Amino acid sequence: MKTTLKIAKLELSILFYSPIAWFLSVVFVFQCGLFYTSIIETHLTNQEIGGGMLRSLNYLTSGVFGMQRGLYGDVLKKVYLYLPLLTMGVISREISSGTIKLLYSSPVKISQIIFGKFMALMTYNLILIFILLIFVFTGILNIKQIDIGLVFTGLLAVYLLLCTYAAIGLFMSCLSSYQIVAAISTLVVFAILAYVGTIWQSSAFFREISYFLSINGRAEKIIYGLINTKDVAYFIIIIALFLGFSMIKLQSARTPKSEILFTIGQYLGLTIIAFLLGYITSLPSFIAYYDPTVNETQTLTPTTQKVLKELGDAPLEVTSYINLVDQRFGMGNPASRNYDRERWEPYLRFKPNISFKYVYYYDEPSKDQTLSKFYPGKTLKEIAQQSAKSWKLDFNDFKSPAEIRKIINLVPEQNRYVMQLKYKDRTTFLRLFDDQIQFPTETETSAALKRLTVKLPKILFVVGQFERSKEKLGDRDYGFFVSMITNRNAMVNQGFDTDTINLARQDIPNDITLLVIADPKISFKGEALEKIHKYIEKGGNLFVAGEPGKQAVVNPIIKPLGVSLMEGMLVQKSDDAAPEFLKAKLTRYSASLSTNLNFNFKENIQVRMPGSSALLYEKNSAFTIKPLLISDQKTSWLTKKQIISDSTTLKFSSANGDVSGAFPVALSLQRNVQGKEQRIIVSGDADFLSSAEVRGWGSANRDLYMPLTGWFTNGQFPIDTSRPLSQDKRLNLTAGGLTALKVMYLGLFPGLIVLIGTVLLIKRKRK
Template sequence: MKVTLRIARVELSTLFFSPIAWLVLIVFTFQTGLTFVDKLKLYAGYQEMGSRLSFITSAIFGGPLGLFSEIQRNVYLYIPLLTMGLMSRELSSGSIKLLLSSPVKTREIILGKYLAMMVYCLLLIAILAIFAVAGMYSIQSFDMLYITSGLLGIYLLICAYAAIGLFMSSLTAYQVVAAVSTLVVLAALNYVGLLWQDVNFVRDLTYFLSISGRADQMRDGLIISKDLCYFVLVITLFLGLSIMLLQSGREAKPLWVKIARYSLLTVTVLMLGYISSRPGLALYADMTATKTRTLTATSQQIIKQLKEPLKVTTYVNLMDDFWHMGIPKSRNKDVNFWQPYQRFMPDMKINYVYYYDTSMAEWLYKGNKGVSLDTLAKRMAKARELSLKMFMPPAEIRKIIDLRPEENRFVRCLEYNGKRSFLREYAGEMDPNPGEAEVLAAIKRLVVTPPKIGFLTGNNERAIDKVGDKDYKGSTAELSYRKSLVNQGFDVTALSLEEGDVPEDIAVLVIADPKKTLPPAVSERIIRYIDRGGNMLIAGEPGRQEVLNPLLNKLGVQLKEGILLHESRDFSPDLVMGYITTAAAATSGNYKNFWTDSVKMSMISSVGVQYTQSDFKVTEILATDSSKSWNKTGQLNQDTGYVQFDPSTGDVKATTPIAVSLTRQTKGKEQRIMVLGDADFMSAPELNRYNIRVGNFFFMFEMFKWLSYDEYPVDVSRPKAPDSKILIAKEDVTILRIILLVLLPAVLFISAVALLIRRKRR
């Protein structure tokens, strides 16, 4: 050990008596400081403009656009300059012969030189730590553990690069050749994970060899044992190869012995890497302040209910727009999608099935009119460089599973204990993959009977199978829409009461804007459903008072006569904003958040709700703004231009309830009913409204969550980020810029000049 330390000390002296080491430090400091200061200034500007910030630590340092990611992309350019002379200098000067003829062991030579590089790498990390300290004094509740994880990841990455550089330096006496060779090898290891991904065995091998992205998890606050093992094994491999290469200069061994040694070391490292990467052996440490890299406690509780392995089968349709996400070339990327869940389900079984059938890709059929499905499949397979033999034809796949109800989309089928649920991709989004809420909703459906929501039909109500502006398919049954109820765990069905009572399996009955008077038999069946304690959502519109009020009378609720109007210079007066009431905020944490943040819901063409004493406890959920809204009775003529509040016509501004909840204890449970004076709030135009910031989606989710006794949607909400404020003004960043980009590099430069002059004088 003493010899190793002595060699390391000599190598460090040689390194720092060279301008290269100092130049790398100065350039690294300036480049890192420039990125850090620019990002800090950017977010300080956002804050001064009134933007709400969150997770500032990860926004500046982590993620694919943060400071650490910038270092990951550039640091491989520095390492060859530092490692090119480690052994090449000894080989070119002939001093290697003295080392080999001395009693110094080969491993002591290699480990000593590598230890010197590890110390130098620590200096680079120390510079990063200076920026972390600057962040600590610039960001409220700075997440230091998150930064520690990122620094560890970058340090291991640099050390791995250094081990590779040391090995390449051992191969040649020319330092420039060693530097260029190191760059080539590092580039190869960064891109090898993209090669031969369509070949099963080779795919896993090249993916393991790839160093690209290995530090990403640690960069983003999650330390995984398999990543630590990877870096340790890579360092061990190249140090071992360096030792063997140097040792061969001392021994006269046959070629086959040398090859056998290299092969044994390489195979051993690969085997250990494969074993350490098994999900069941992986250990995790979430270093983020709010545990954002770990599934929520709610999700973990759902997964704990699984007593058998979860089977996931991904069905890939050659004709679907998402075909590329599941083909062999993308297999490893798709498997990584499941990594957060495999942490808690290490025995999960993942399979892939390939087929071709009709799809929802309209562009495909427009360009191939009159072409048979089989011929089109051949064309697509050829164009995408795939073998058609791997894809089952329609008749064959339907013997296994009929995916026509899923519109033959790219879909993941989850199976457990004889039950199935589906995970879908969501078109039109930057990341079409399901999130934690959707995944856990699908898993929960396997262990808990999902609530079935019945939408009344037969009286011109809002339909769940139409995509019109007034209909509900987008919010209820659209498979490709992330926020639709079917993708949040619910079952939805159209329900006619012409023939019989509400089925027992209906958890919530929805009556949305019937335009015809309900037949007496239907009304009686609805009343029987109410009497047996069934939950309901009743939504009306102006002009529907006579249709719904007879039914609502049993609940002690009525829709007021007239229409609600709202003063606005830009919008139609019948676009009313509904705000969460204080009473509602006291009943729900999410309602309280809406109330605190003054979130409003858009209610186009709505009526007020009034109530009297009844068996139900009534809570006002949404109400209008008393300073801008009023109830208009009589005829409303909007063709005359801007409709204004006119007290002379009897208009009176007042707070008017738009949505109320009704509860009572009956049949051993709490009956829950929601009555709204608007049915458009969950139609496509209001859910996708872009010209006003509204919370209709969140309100819809919260409403159905309440009606289903908090079963669905799955609550994956997390605590608010503590690092949500920049502590310095934008102007103060200029001072920080001078310190980090001028003074700090200047100190390094002066230190370098002083040391080099001192050496020259000696």
């Protein structure tokens, strides 16, 4: 060990008695200082502007130090340029000068030479980390409630990557007496390790090899804040592999050429051992994780962890059905398998026995993909064959429409890329969606997993009286938020089962979660109305949505509740919208129905209600009644006058019977019936849940409908995967302080290093 340390000390002195180490240090300090002050300046400007720009300061620690736009990410993009310059002469210098022969003839072991020189490189890497540590301490002072765990895991990631690059550079230095050749070769190896995960991914064998070899994403995961033994082991294995290669290379110079096969065997054996260790450390059951971030942002939420725990020890099977002629095929083709593995890794952490299968087929895609338009005159099979050829895949690996339909009917899924989850004897679908994210998030995945273990909430929509449809996607219908499989926020993708019921022909089941009566146009008569009243009397949950002018239809339904739709219609004064276009306010109580709504609650949140009746309720009702939505007292009023949207500006007139005030437009009702809590919502408007409104932006409609529905399930669905709000969202810095940072990091520190290096080099030269 003493010999190794002496070699390390000597090598380190050689590094710092040459300009290169000082030059790299100066450049590193300047680049880090320039980037840090620039990004701090951007956030400080946003903070001073205020308003909506303050949103950019959420998770400020990640914004300043993180992977995507932060300091560590910038370091990772540039640091590979530093190490080849540092390592290119570590061994090649000895070879070119002939001193390597003296080392061979000395009692020093090859392993001591390699370890000593590598320890010197590790020490220099620590100096670079110390430089980053200065910025970390500055960040602690600059960022209020900084996420300490995230910044220190980032330092670990950068150091592991630096040491890995150093080991690779050390080996490449063993291969040539020309330093420039060693540097270029090192860059080539870096490039191979960076891009190996993107080539020949259609081959299952090479895909598994490249998954281990690829360095992309290894440090990034740790920088995001999640330390796992798989990625840490990867860096250690790669370091050991290239150090071992270096020893073999130097040792081979001592051995006769006749023993070249033995040397090749050493290389091969070491490589096999490395791959074996990489495979073992990559097994889900052997991976350990540590998330030191505030609120454990890189870990599944406790809710999802509980869902996975409820699955027990029984295995979970995920089968992906991927259509060759579907426009999403590129996201599921064989070359994308490793990305799919990465998406499931957070779940494998808590349930290692998840297995994956992939079934490829071709069949008529969804209606939004008109194949005949793009492939005129070609049959489906010919189109599929052309697609397989363009993807460089064997068409025989794809099942025909007849073959896939014998296995599973995917027509209701529009023959889209879909995943089927199977647990014991239960199955459910996990879908891709028509939005920017496309793949399911933790919320949708958790909902699908929970469907496999619990009794599903059943919601019945009453039909027969021309109610709003749960299937149609028209502006006034409810299909978008109920049954549209391509909408991630639809009830069908959030854990609910829905169906229809005609009260004229069917009885209301006792085990349903909710009965929905959405804007009936015809009054319920006789037996149908009696069924509703009995359902209410037994304690069934109910949602009733009325409309202005439908008082005679809706009031008989809700009469037992002590609630009624008032005569007339609520109107609102507005310069932009029609008077009947009401913008109701969310009450504090309605915000408390969901964690998401509660976090985002503001007094001025508005719910669009295009035409609403005011609600009247009895104070001494058997129910506990609370307003969910109320009209704006300052700008709206109740009128019995017929509204013509394109007439003159509507004005309040008490002479015409107009009544001012803040009227409830949606009510929640609760009571206990036979030990069960009954929950009911009555709304004076049915349009606020229509496809047109929940698709819209700038209102709370799209955030409100799912929490309201989930209220009836006592929080069982939808799955709440929300996290506490970011606390690191403010800078403790002024413009003057920023200027001081720029002077210090862009002038004083680089200048100080230049001065120290110059003095040391001059003294060295004089000696």
